[in-house]
Amino acid sequence: MTELQNQPRLTAKDLELERGERLLFRGLHFDGAAGTLVRLAGANGTGKTSLLRLLTGLMQPDAGEVLYKGANISKLKEDYAKDLVYIGHMNGVKDDLSAIENVRIAARMGNIITTDEELVDALTRVGLQDFIDQLTGELSQGQRRRVALARLFVSKSKPVWILDEPFVALDVASVANLAATVAEHVEAGGIVIYTTHQECDVPVDPARKMTVDVSAFSPRRSWAASKSEEAADV
């Protein structure tokens, strides 16, 4: 496959975020160079989805900044958005459209021009070849999830993929297929940032993998950790 041009780099710099009057994290940082797979870890409610939204620019941090190729994403706006694919926790697919229409519209919204052949291929890659013209509202939860993920197969030119729980509701074969697609994107120089609660081996060189434990930046965790250190000192 063609290598991505114009080396991407996504950097979280000292991010702080409060939600619902609770400080979720402070001083959160990582630096994702081209060809990096970043897994966000942490228990329910630690702020992984919130962090993804900061990384997409959909939400603003209370302190710190997100840099793309060294520039603040809030200044880059469309110049960053055009390089990004975000598949959120909710599927983002429209029930009253068919599977192929959903992928076509999602691609078009990302300024990706696709042929019908490419759309059929994308849906076939996620195992939906028999449901191409089926209304999405008539599909199962896992099948709807696959419609959302089919977008990745027409998004290889987009350097940054941000995926919230991409493996949820997928069967074993689909998990392996998706993991392989993610790995291929990383090997081609993309940056993939994802959350997962499942152990899932994405087959990339371990040197390309990074885990960011969001709870490690939680002030509550720091308090608990310092208390346990105090106890250990006694």
Ligand SMILES: Nc1ncnc2c1ncn2[C@@H]1O[C@H](COP(=O)(O)OP(=O)(O)OP(=O)(O)O)[C@@H](O)[C@H]1O
């Ligand atoms: N729209 C919102 N308004 C206010 N608080 C919110 C909102 N969405 C989430 N929160 C709060 O922010 C915190 C972090 O939520 P978030 O969804 O980022 O966690 P998460 O790590 O993704 O959890 P999960 O593993 O369950 O997906 C939670 O305490 C949640 O209650």
Ligand SMILES: [Mg+2]
């Ligand atoms: Mg979440």
